[in-house]
Amino acid sequence: MMTKQFGKSGEVSELVSSLGWMEEDMSSQDGDHTPDMNRYRLSGGGSHGPVELGSEDLEEEEEEEDDDEFGLDGEKAPKRRGPKKKKMTKARVERFRARRVKANARERSRMHGLNDALESLRRVMPCYSKTQKLSKIETLRLARNYIWALGEVLETGAQPESPGFMDMLCKGLSQPTSNLVAGCLQLGPTPAIHGKMDDKCGAPGGGFGMLGVSGQAGGHPHGSYPSPGLPSPPYGSLEASHLMHLKGCKGPAYENPSPHECSSGTPPYDGPLTPPLSISGNFALKQEPSPHEAERNYPPHPPPGHAAHYLSAHHYPPTSMAAPAHALFPGSRYELPLEMAFDSFAPPPHMVAAQMGTIYSE
DNA sequence: TAGGCCATCTGGTCCT
């Protein structure tokens, strides 16, 4: 591996020159992460890095041709099979570098495209905030749940403000994300959210329903996760006793879909989170394409019929969440009257369906 | 300070 020391002056100069081409490469990039780039030039300690592509590679290749018959302990090793490696001439090294530089640039832009797509996904999630971005994994999980939940709405005519809706949304999400979603979905029809959806979750001073979720003082069974991006806790006043209990409604659909689902550090879903109180009206959010999307000329959404068909045919997440959600939320589990719990901002199901048509027909 | 999240580089694999 990279156990070789830079002892020879030739190697050092080669290293310097190889840093030079990196310099060129990086300066040609968008520059957002220039500090990050520098570390690759300077570290040289990692298992990767431009250093490896310099003359060292060249020398290693040449040495290999002489030495690779011998193992580490000097014993005769079997001859390497396959075509003999071509000599790394200067020209080949240069071509290799150039290709690597291009590949890096492509990979960067590919990942940027992926991030753009993720960002546009965030914007159609029930809880979108510029200041408090969902992580990638949470975005995907919430998207899955959202599709599932909307499918339920279309399929069964269930109320999107029904008790199960938020449970479906929060299924498998981390506690902070669940709290965030819960807080967002309780936004009332205030100018703060009508005016701008870019920071719904951060709408200060009300708009939130009177029923908090996982209140700081005592609310959530798993503790409170005040979200940094939230100016004030929108989830404040609901007693823990008003929250659903995991045991009460834990069924097949509430089990974590797969043991791998939360492998990236997110705690496994271990209970229903908060009582769904209202929907913030994100359904009515008309999305504007991001600059990147506009550039890319994304194909149009499928027609409403297609969407409805898809949702109805696949209204469960593609994992083991197989039970109809509405079957899992029998009756009221809340001690508060519905008229208190659901604010008027929640769109009725037919509006939801209509809005889905609007979204898909854009 | 540990842990989570992220951007980036890199080499491997598959495909055209």
Add this chain to the structure above:
DNA sequence: AGGACCAGATGGCCTA
């Protein structure tokens, strides 16, 4: 040969 995709490695930033 070259591009797309992927996963591993690395280190920075942020937060509890």
